[in-house]
Amino acid sequence: MAVGECDCGECQTAYLDSAAPQNPKLRGSRGYIGRIEIRAAEDFGITVTLDQIDGKLYELYALALDLRPPFNRQLPERWTEKGRTITPM
Ligand SMILES: [Zn+2]
Numbered sequence: 001m002a003v004g005e006c007d008c009g010e011c012q013t014a015y016l017d018s019a020a021p022q023n024p025k026l027r028g029s030r031g032y033i034g035r036i037e038i039r040a041a042e043d044f045g046i047t048v049t050l051d052q053i054d055g056k057l058y059e060l061y062a063l064a065l066d067l068r069p070p071f072n073r074q075l076p077e078r079w080t081e082k083g084r085t086i087t088p089m
């Protein structure tokens with residue numbers, strides 16, 4: 001479940017916590033699980049990364065970048081995915 005969110009005003013990062021590890025094999029470690037890069041038809045690039053501490057999901061980082069000049073739009077509430085790249089880490 002989400003226990004907090006970043007207040008930087010740029011990203012849409014949620015901090016997560018859970019009673020038990022989702023992946024007990026990763027106990028005692030910390031690091032990124034993977035990254036997803038999404039290209040939206042509205043000309044946004046959206047990066048999502050997921051990381052874990054001690055086998056528990058810890059942070060879901062999401063940042064949308066406006067790729068259309070003058071690069072100052074906010075990501076609309078609804079958008080259409082054009083493609084994605086998934087990188088396990
Ligand atoms: Zn932030």
